Amino acid sequence: MKVVIFGLGYVGFTAACCIASQGHTVIGVDVSRRKVDEINAGQAPIVEPQVAEMLSEGLAAGRISARTEIGDALEGAELAIVCVGTPSATDGSHNMGYVADVSRQIAQALKAGPARDAALTVAYRSTFRPGTCEGLVMPIFEAILGDGAPVEIVYNPEFLREGSAVKDYFEPPKIVLGTDGGRPNAAMEALHDGIEAPVFHVGYREAEITKFVDNTWHAVKVAFANEIGRTCLQLGVSAKQVHEIFVSDTKLNISPYYTRPGGAFGGSCLPKDVRALAHIGADTGANLPLVESLLRSNEAHKHRLFEYAAEGLEPGARVLMAGLAFKAGTDDLRESPNVDLARKLLAAGFALEIYDPAIRADMLVGANLGYAYSQLPQLERLLVSRDQAGKGGYARVIVNNATAKDLDLSGVETRDLGSLA
Secondary structure (H helix, E strand, C coil), X not given: CEEEEECCCHHHHHHHHHHHHCCCEEEEECCCHHHHHHHHXXXXXXXXXXXXXXXXXXXXXXXXXXXXXXXXCCCCCCEEEECCCCCECCCCCECCHXXXXXXXXXXXXXXXXXXXXXXXXXXXXXXXXXXXXXXXXXXXXXXXXXXXXXXXXXXXXXXXCCCCHHHHHHCCCCEEEECHHHCCCHHHHHHCCCCCCCEEEECHHHHHHHHHHHHHHHHHHHHHHHHHHHHHHHHCCCHHHHHHHHHHCCCCCCCCCCCCCCXXXXXXXXXXXXHHHHHHHHHHCCCXXXXXXXXXXXXXXXXXXXXXXXXXXXXXXXXXXXXXXXXXXXXCCCCCHHHHHHHHHHHCCCEEEEECCCCCHHHCCHHXXXXXXXXXXXXXHHECCHHHHHCCCCCEEEXXXXXXXXXXXXXXXXXXXXXXX
């Protein structure tokens, strides 16, 4: 099967590598010339386990290529997958500009191209509010191609976690396919052939809201655990033991995932989708006070973590922070709570250095690059190598995530913000 993927960020690039590894031919389209050139040269534009090797194998087999323009990419393609960003607008809603633009480009390319023997399936994985397929996407295709357009629109949310994205692609918790009337789609069935997971064939809106429900629930779990963790910290209670008691109840307390008191939530999904769901609640009159409180709770937790990290340090003390990215082993800095912590430590006058081997300031691209330097313009100066970090001399090492496992911290005062035990 020939597949065209629009948007080669974390979701799109990972999907491209995984789909090519299944024997399909994949053409990636992205506006970033640098990203496209890197992919065609065999260099992964993101840091994620396994993708670099999969890219090399795909290129060698002639199954992966990338370009900045659609051109004739859709000719002979059975499936197009849209993975462009939907960043937060100023009011918390999703900015749908990229989705609308790519939809227009696909429709225009189909109109200009040769007649098709079969409809092109266009599957959207970008997160957007329920009603978008019917209210935005389909009208764009109808306006350009007319009634009976040779396309089948599908909404197929992804459930990839940074740091385990390849494993999650092939072992997803579920497969959700939103179509007109919930009817199966042949191209999507071929795409998921061999992947074992519960499959839900539903209407567009049920599929579109899935990521909001999932990500907001994850945010609820993180915020709840951290509010308990803060209370335990204030009272001198072992949050670790409280957590062990809580998660032992698998009948009522569900599962241990996302409920361990520790770091604030962040990254490219949870904050954005919580903001968007809160906006939808206000816009529709549903009123979601718990959801609206999550970001305030998260900000309060980030400030408490800063206080905990800096507690007892002398003014101007030399501090090493282990881990800056949202997750260890990745270079994603978008809305990373560790970036906020670094800013607070610098503003407080501490001599901060950061160890995170997955981050190379000169390799950041796209939204990741923009966020990193708008929030932490001195990033390149702050990053130190493992050898530099190992020389010691720090008043304290702040452990944000598993990145610290690379360092010998024996005899060094540490504050582990990944656990409030």
